[in-house]
Amino acid sequence: xxxxxxxxxxxxxxxxxxxxxxxxxxxxxxxxxxxxxxxxxxxxxxxxxxxxxxxxxxxxxxxxxxxxxxxxxxxxxxxxxxxxxxxxxxxxxxxxxxxxxxxxxxxxxxxxxxxxxxxxxxxxxxxxxxxxxxxxxxxxxxxxxxxxxxxxxxxxxxxxxxxxxxxxxxxxxxxxxxxxxxxxxxxxxxxxxxxxxxxxxxxxxxxxxxxxxxxxxxxxxxxxxxxxxxxxxxxxxxxxxxxxxxxxxx
Numbered sequence: 024x025x026x027x028x029x030x031x032x033x034x035x036x037x038x039x040x041x042x043x044x045x046x047x048x049x050x051x052x053x054x055x056x057x058x059x060x061x062x063x064x065x066x067x068x069x070x071x072x073x074x075x076x077x078x079x080x081x082x083x084x085x086x087x088x089x090x091x092x093x094x095x096x097x098x099x100x101x102x103x104x105x106x107x108x109x110x111x112x113x114x115x116x117x118x119x120x121x122x123x124x125x126x127x128x129x130x131x132x133x134x135x136x137x138x139x140x141x142x143x144x145x146x147x148x149x150x151x152x153x154x155x156x157x158x159x160x161x162x163x164x165x166x167x168x169x170x171x172x173x174x175x176x177x178x179x180x181x182x183x184x185x186x187x188x189x190x191x192x193x194x195x196x197x198x199x200x201x202x203x204x205x206x207x208x209x210x211x212x213x214x215x216x217x218x219x220x221x222x223x224x225x226x227x228x229x230x231x232x233x234x235x236x237x238x239x240x241x242x243x244x245x246x247x248x249x250x251x252x253x254x255x256x257x258x259x260x261x262x263x264x265x266x267x268x269x270x271x272x273x
Contacts (some may be wrong), residue, residue, distance in 0.1 A: 057268035070112045083107045090144045107257040116250045117272035120222040128261030130159040138182040143191045143201035156181045167224050169251020175229040185208030185231040185238040203242035210236045215266040
């Protein structure tokens with residue numbers, strides 16, 4: 024066999040092996056102890072809320088084939104009437120939620136404040152004016168325990184994702200609580216790239232890992248319900264989800 028032919032054979036074998044490896048990983052399913060949140064067929068396990076209908080939800084929460092990687096769930100807000108936040112039928116207490124997400128579709132320009140991780144307050148300049156940055160407005164999040172107050176934000180704000188707006192902006196909360204739900208650093212990938220998030224909610228304590236880094240560590244959410252549905256928020260911008268798994272903690 025000539026040298027050139029050997030090189031061709033080696034290249035073909037490598038392609039085959041890589042393909043097999045990808046199929047094995049895709050078939051592995053959820054990590055140990057986790058179960059899939061979406062089944063890849065329909066919106067079973069989720070229910071309409073308020074004035075929603077199943078038919079309307081299905082128009083905007085769409086399964087897309089991702090080849091060997093399985094499927095992605097796209098939220099497409101185009102033409103929606105009313106809020107299309109997706110709520111689970113099942114209620115959860117202590118959980119871990121794992122998901123990958125990225126932004127898709129158009130966004131408007133808007134100014135958002137910089138936040139001080141040490142206090143949770145908006146940063147101000149020497150004249151007392153709030154320091155803002157112009158961003159592409161992308162915003163969504165995961166609701167925990169059946170309440171939007173306990174929402175782990177996925178967004179494009181200067182502070183980064185993981186923030187819990189309902190607690191950070193609640194002036195009745197102690198400063199330590201408001202600081203605790205403010206990300207310690209921005210770990211979001213550039214727009215259009217996949218982010219990996221792990222949310223751990225145990226008791227009234229929340230930890231959020233984003234792209235391998237803890238951005239929220241055991242933050243207290245006072246008076247958070249003991250149990251409730253989870254939800255994926257419609258804030259009017261498009262995004263995709265994949266590898267969405269949940270694990271109930273004992």
